[in-house]
Amino acid sequence: MTTGWKYARPAKERLMTLEAPGKELLFDADKGLVDEISAKFSPGGIAREVLGKSEEQVYQAMEKLGKELMELTIKLADGKYLDRTGEMIERVYRQTGISFPHRPQRYIELSILGLRPADRWNITKSTTKELVLQVTSCSIRKALEDAGTSGLPCKAFCIATFQAAAAKTGDRVQVELTKTLPQDGVCQFCITKV
Amino acid sequence: MCVWCEKYADGYQRWYFNPANYARKLYKVRKEEAEATGAEGSPMAAGGMALLTDEFLQAWDRKDYATVDKMKQDIEKLSWAAHFGQVVTLEDTLKVIDLLYPIAIMTCVCRRSMLGLPDEENFTCIGMGPGMYKWERWPNTYRGGVQFLTPEETKDIVTRLNKRGLVQTLFTFGTPYIGGICNCDYPDCAAIRTTLDFGVRTLWKGHHVAQVDRDLCNGCASCVHRCQFKALSFSPSQQKAYIDQFQCFGCGLCVTECPQDAITLVERASLPALADVW
Numbered sequence: 001m002t003t004g005w006k007y008a009r010p011a012k013e014r015l016m017t018l019e020a021p022g023k024e025l026l027f028d029a030d031k032g033l034v035d036e037i038s039a040k041f042s043p044g045g046i047a048r049e050v051l052g053k054s055e056e057q058v059y060q061a062m063e064k065l066g067k068e069l070m071e072l073t074i075k076l077a078d079g080k081y082l083d084r085t086g087e088m089i090e091r092v093y094r095q096t097g098i099s100f101p102h103r104p105q106r107y108i109e110l111s112i113l114g115l116r117p118a119d120r121w122n123i124t125k126s127t128t129k130e131l132v133l134q135v136t137s138c139s140i141r142k143a144l145e146d147a148g149t150s151g152l153p154c155k156a157f158c159i160a161t162f163q164a165a166a167a168k169t170g171d172r173v174q175v176e177l178t179k180t181l182p183q184d185g186v187c188q189f190c191i192t193k194v
Numbered sequence: 195m196c197v198w199c200e201k202y203a204d205g206y207q208r209w210y211f212n213p214a215n216y217a218r219k220l221y222k223v224r225k226e227e228a229e230a231t232g233a234e235g236s237p238m239a240a241g242g243m244a245l246l247t248d249e250f251l252q253a254w255d256r257k258d259y260a261t262v263d264k265m266k267q268d269i270e271k272l273s274w275a276a277h278f279g280q281v282v283t284l285e286d287t288l289k290v291i292d293l294l295y296p297i298a299i300m301t302c303v304c305r306r307s308m309l310g311l312p313d314e315e316n317f318t319c320i321g322m323g324p325g326m327y328k329w330e331r332w333p334n335t336y337r338g339g340v341q342f343l344t345p346e347e348t349k350d351i352v353t354r355l356n357k358r359g360l361v362q363t364l365f366t367f368g369t370p371y372i373g374g375i376c377n378c379d380y381p382d383c384a385a386i387r388t389t390l391d392f393g394v395r396t397l398w399k400g401h402h403v404a405q406v407d408r409d410l411c412n413g414c415a416s417c418v419h420r421c422q423f424k425a426l427s428f429s430p431s432q433q434k435a436y437i438d439q440f441q442c443f444g445c446g447l448c449v450t451e452c453p454q455d456a457i458t459l460v461e462r463a464s465l466p467a468l469a470d471v472w
Contacts, residue, residue, distance in 0.1 A: 007302075007318040008317045008354075010299060015339045016340050017339035025331070029221045029223050030224055084330070085221065085328060088330075092327065092342045098296075102296070102324065122219065125213040126216070126217040126295065127294065128292075132213075
């Protein structure tokens with residue numbers, strides 16, 4: 001970027017211009033991606049996977065399922081259902097060299113939309129150092145509770161999912177659960193770049 | 195405290211230091227019907243400046259103050275919900291840049307319409323936050339293109355533009371989501387014009403106010419041309435700079451110009467008479 005004029009002037013080699021004015025571009029998550037993930041993973045199915053297992057086995061199973069969900073999400077999001085938001089995130093990354101937070105955030109969001117589209121969640125911080133995700137209504141926790149599983153073993157599932165997303169994008173992160181359902185009214189995950 | 199801090203600061207010193215006001219989801223599930231891309235889908239197009247219609251100006255010209263007042267209230271209400279700005283100091287702007295990503299420089303819609311500047315000479319506005327990944331959704335707004343920047347590049351540009359006399363303002367795009375840093379001056383900026391010339395507050399004053407140390411001021415008047423808000427003047431009888439603090443927006447441009455360091459910024463809230471003047 002040069003600023004020789006009173007205002008700024010873009011660097012020609014980095015200026016992105018409209019490639020196909022008038023062409024419809026698809027920025028939102030494809031319903032097909034949601035359907036394909038939902039067909040293979042469901043909160044009820046996850047709860048059934050851990051029924052009758054010891055606490056340690058439950059945590060291990062949760063981690064395994066979390067990684068599998070993210071593997072499927074990445075495959076679909078970067079393949080059959082690649083959308084314009086994903087393409088632009090990659091282009092911006094190539095220009096600025098900044099991967100975190102949005103490259104992993106993209107996979108995280110798509111995995112949530114795919115597995116539990118009706119859950120209530122939000123992104124409350126999204127800087128180049130920290131990503132904060134809050135889940136206020138969680139169908140996985142509800143399914144585990146309904147199945148009689150005690151504690152919050154699903155945190156292993158979420159954390160494994162987020163770590164798998166960051167591993168794919170090459171971002172070294174630390175994931176912490178700083179607030180938990182139901183006592184805090186929210187599960188809050190702080191994903192910090194290390 | 196400004197009303198936006200009361201509503202949206204959530205424990206932070208100012209509402210624009212709250213990272214939640216810059217964070218958004220990247221995705222929702224695609225709808226079957228086409229997305230809105232016109233005024234109904236663009237907070238900027240639906241915002242306050244665009245609402246200052248011919249009808250308002252005609253009422254203004256015929257001095258129909260009742261109509262003007264009613265329209266002004268309606269415009270401000272819509273603007274504050276969809277798209278309004280607040281002046282920020284350079285120091286605060288540099289802090290804000292670390293709270294968000296991505297960042298891109300783009301053309302200024304105000305200068306396009308007010309000055310008729312061609313796109314290639316009109317890169318002054320900074321779009322930011324996850325919405326910038328979808329810039330192609332609004333081809334007319336972004337017809338000049340965008341260049342994505344690192345936070346450090348952004349800080350460098352903003353600092354240079356400040357040095358050249360442009361005021362930093364933060365703009366909401368669906369309040370409280372803050373999606374732009376504008377680099378404004380009078381009369382290019384539509385928000386400054388509607389606020390100063392018509393009293394329609396689409397731009398709020400900042401959290402600071404400038405004051406002159408009359409003992410240090412040497413009367414050089416170099417600060418006067420920096421003020422974009424008609425708050426700074428030169429008193430020929432006293433040979434000193436004079437700041438109308440009720441008119442000051444607290445941008446700090448005069449501070450950085452003064453060779454004597456005679457002008458400083460103080461917290462608006464620290465001055466009882468000005469604490470509620472926004």
